[in-house]
Amino acid sequence: xxxxxxxxxxxxxxxxxxxxxxxxxxxxxxxxxxxxxxxxxxxxxxxxxxxxxxxxxxxxxxxxxxxxxxxxxxxxxxxxxxxxxxxxxxxxxxxxxxxxxxxxxx
Numbered sequence: 548x549x550x551x552x553x554x555x556x557x558x559x560x561x562x563x564x565x566x567x568x569x570x571x572x573x574x575x576x577x578x579x580x581x582x583x584x585x586x587x588x589x590x591x592x593x594x595x596x597x598x599x600x601x602x603x604x605x606x607x608x609x610x611x612x613x614x615x616x617x618x619x620x621x622x623x624x625x626x627x628x629x630x631x632x633x634x635x636x637x638x639x640x641x642x643x644x645x646x647x648x649x650x651x652x653x
Contacts, residue, residue, distance in 0.1 A: 552625035553592045558648055559617070562631040566615065569633075584612045585631055592619060596626045603645040605629060618645055620652070627652060 555563075563582055571578035588610045596619065599606040605618035610631075618630040629648045632641055 550593050551596050551621070553589055553596075553628065554625055555589075555628045556648075556652065558651075559628045559631050566613070566631065566633070570613075581613055585610055585615060585617070589617055589628060592617075592626045592628075596621050603642050604649045605645060609634075618648075 563585060566585070567578035567582050569578070570581045588608060592608065597606060599608050601607070603618070605620055608617040608619065610616060614634045615631055616634050617628050618632065619626050619628045621627075629652060630645060632644065634641075
């Protein structure tokens with residue numbers, strides 16, 4: 548059993564901040580719960596990275612409590628989370644956004 552390090556790229560950190568802002572605008576404090584929940588979901592990647600379906604060139608982990616998905620790849624240094632995106636967005640926007648991020652990390 549191999550444990551991997553999970554690294555959030557700067558864009559993924561920005562995605563989390565935007566999600567926090569969105570949920571805090573709905574009700575104060577929910578943004579913190581959102582971040583904690585997503586980070587908990589991402590923790591499973593230490594052990595189970597690579598088992599998720601590939602979408603738009605990345606593995607996609609669906610978050611449990613919020614309609615978000617984490618898009619990641621596996622490298623020699625560990626798991627790199629490139630994006631944490633709202634699944635309610637237009638699929639074309641998601642595909643284009645991930646295409647830009649894929650070009651940056653390869």
